[in-house]
Amino acid sequence: MINTDKCQICGRKLNVHSDPLSDDCGGDCWGCIGEMEADMDCEQTLEMVIEEYKKGFRPDWIPRPKVKFTHSKNSKFYLDATFLNPLMEPYSNQEIDVQISIWSKHKRVKSVFNDTVFTDKDGKIEQYFELPQSKRNQTPYFEVHYENKYWGFPIIDYD
Numbered sequence: 001m002i003n004t005d006k007c008q009i010c011g012r013k014l015n016v017h018s019d020p021l022s023d024d025c026g027g028d029c030w031g032c033i034g035e036m037e038a039d040m041d042c043e044q045t046l047e048m049v050i051e052e053y054k055k056g057f058r059p060d061w062i063p064r065p066k067v068k069f070t071h072s073k074n075s076k077f078y079l080d081a082t083f084l085n086p087l088m089e090p091y092s093n094q095e096i097d098v099q100i101s102i103w104s105k106h107k108r109v110k111s112v113f114n115d116t117v118f119t120d121k122d123g124k125i126e127q128y129f130e131l132p133q134s135k136r137n138q139t140p141y142f143e144v145h146y147e148n149k150y151w152g153f154p155i156i157d158y159d
């Protein structure tokens, strides 16, 4: 049975007057939905989430990094990732745990790169990476671990 009093994602109690993130968004809380929409570049939501962060309602929130992949020669690609803090300022000279792995059917089948890298003064990581030949049903992912957060980005430009 579905418990409709709680967020289906994080378990937060819904519609609690004293908790501004507990608004019911179709069974999920505004805390979860707001963060997802902000991650999907919904500008209006992003502004609200930043305001909620400033008011202290989202102390653990970190915006999803902006990531771009560009094809390069052979099996190389160029990664351009920008990390901003919740006030939309660059995360300069930060240690970021980065992985490039190959996934197949929701499972990591191979790790291509796994190391700690540093952002520059603009909060950027810019680097060339090499990928092995891709097989059917396999997708390379750029994965980021930062401050208890995890984000995965399919390297869809690669074939």
Ligand SMILES: [Zn+2]
Pocket (backbone or CB within 6 Å): 007, 008, 009, 010, 011, 012, 028, 029, 030, 031, 032, 033
């Ligand atoms: Zn939730």
